[in-house]
Amino acid sequence: MWSLFTSHASDFLTGFGWTILSSVIALIGATILGLGFALLQIVPNRAANIAGKIYIEIVRNIPLLVITMFFYVVVAKVFHLNGFVSGTIGLTLYSSAFIAETIRAGINSVDTGQYEGARSNGLTWWEAMRYVVLPQAIKLVIPPLGNQFVNLIKNSSILAFVAGMDLMYQANMISQTTFDTFGPYIIVAIFYLMLTMPLSYYMRYLENKLEN
């Protein structure tokens, strides 16, 4: 196993790098989009609520693979997107729907009295959100949001389907040149765990702290 790693170290590390890069871009993008769609669902405007709801329901109910392949083979005909970009866009959009739901649930769980109090003190809807509701929601939202980030990192393996250079893709390539179907996958499993395990455990720690 070790010799397999050392003989293909640069491939594994390259894959690790692309996996991290894709995850970080998708994480930032999906959080911004997710926050946007969460707010869209709760602003006092019926049309905006419906638009937000439609986006989330559609994206949530369609497999990530279908969304990613759509960008890789259909959208790419118009705008040139390579595998890495298509995969990262797919990952961002897909994750954004789940993050939006997580944030919305957090906002809803803030006591409505707080919001009403803020409004009756003359704050606008946006100010009430910005200064009263969101700061409290963030605390509640961090652990479930962290779990969504873990899902996002795991889901970045979708890049393997579109030659996105990531860990999973490298494992496929190495296993096909060495005819070893275990070693490469065990090694990439360790790489994935290095990213996801600490994050999961930290989120569980925060969750427990919040409960007590």
Next chain:
Amino acid sequence: MQEFLQAYSWINMRFLLNGLWITGIVSVISILLSFVLGSVLGIIRYMGVKYLSRIVGFLIDLIRNLPLLLIIFFTYFALPKIGIHLNVITSTIVAMTVFESAMLAEIVRSGIKAVPKGQLEGALSNGLNFYQALWYVLLPQAYKKMIPPIVSQFVSLIKDTSLATIIMLPEVTFRAQTIYAQQPKFIIPMFLMLAIMYFVLNFAISRLGGYIDRRMAS
């Protein structure tokens, strides 16, 4: 427009629907098996049996933190090595069950934990032993609260089955790819049909789950 009509010919639709059937069968069997296995694992975690709960907990964490794609690979290529030969469908079911059981175990554990402590103490002081209390008092209440997360796991499972295209499971996404590879002009109609099929199926399941949840609550 012409292309859409051609793309949705009975021949193509039958080919896709057969794939949707496989998606459905794999998902239903996997969620049922995961429900049983996940419950047992969740209960073990909840009971806090010495060593055992730790080990189970660690395995659950391991599986929850790995991409499903990796687990599909391991199952497909690992089991034959120890003499278990499974076809693609069975192999996918095994992979999905391993993954989903870990997910459901956590849901079951936190579901039981959420039942107020007083309930268990009350049941025990009324002469029930631990298992009776678990079976008659804790689990019914816990399961009622777990309907929404279990339904959303089921929806994930239906979507995740598409990942098994990597081991050539002839489910609906794989079949749509087969069609548009042979007739590239059908590529957009095929993506649209895939989106419609998944959306209708999953949206209906979510709604049904919500309805059952409300019925149980009232």
Next chain:
Amino acid sequence: MPSKMKKRILGLALGSLMIGGLTLGLASPTVQAKSKEEPKNQTYYQIKKTHKMQWGVKGDTKLMGLMDIKTGKLQGFDIDMAKEITKRVDPKAKPVFTQITSGTRIPMLLNGNIDAIIATMSITPEREEVVDFSKPYFKAGQAILVKKDSKIKSIKDLNHSNMKILAVQGSNSLQNAKKYAPKAKGSALQDYATALTALQSGQGDALTTDSSILYGMAVDNKDTKVVGGNFTDDPYGVAMAKNDPKLRHAINHAIDDIKADGTYDRLAKKWFSDVPGMSWKEVAE
């Protein structure tokens, strides 16, 4: 028995069962090393006993092995060859077809999911280290497929750093192409279906693999063309697990017989006589 004790015992029993199940997938890699010393000719006797011959075949390759959407069955030259070989290895046996990709076929053969591979598989020294091949049954060589409006005329035109060559995983075609166009970038996709769609979507400048496969693509996809002719010579063989000389002998014998009695010509004509740019008389190796 005190309830706490009972609780532990039950928990332990259930738990060990579950751990067994769960670890199966993860722990088995450690088991693999032990079971290497298998008896000889296992697959051959298995076929004779069960009267079933499990073939790994392609499902995304027109002319060679393609899924027919109308019937849901696989068809092509390789599929017909497999049927004919099966008949001659064991007259009572039925062929069973499992769709494979270039990436999964060797692991599946080594793991015993399938008995033999007949799936546009070139005989190469690297592969011969892990599997056994029959004698060649099909003359093949690698070429490139490009979009109809492309300026690329041969593999040499791809030798620029802004060129991208598409291929599928598990085939050696990307490495071969890189020998002629070392500066080009490469992307390996899951299967030919995706690779072809990727070419049409502009994800690469050329798709490289065996010309027999590319000609099949060009028949259906008028927006693509095969250019430059073959730049390698890699005949196809039937692959099987090592340590099975009886099976290898039976398959070789079957191939000779298929060629001698006119079956081969009939099949070659059936599949390749209408393909522009291909001559069915020249496919025999």
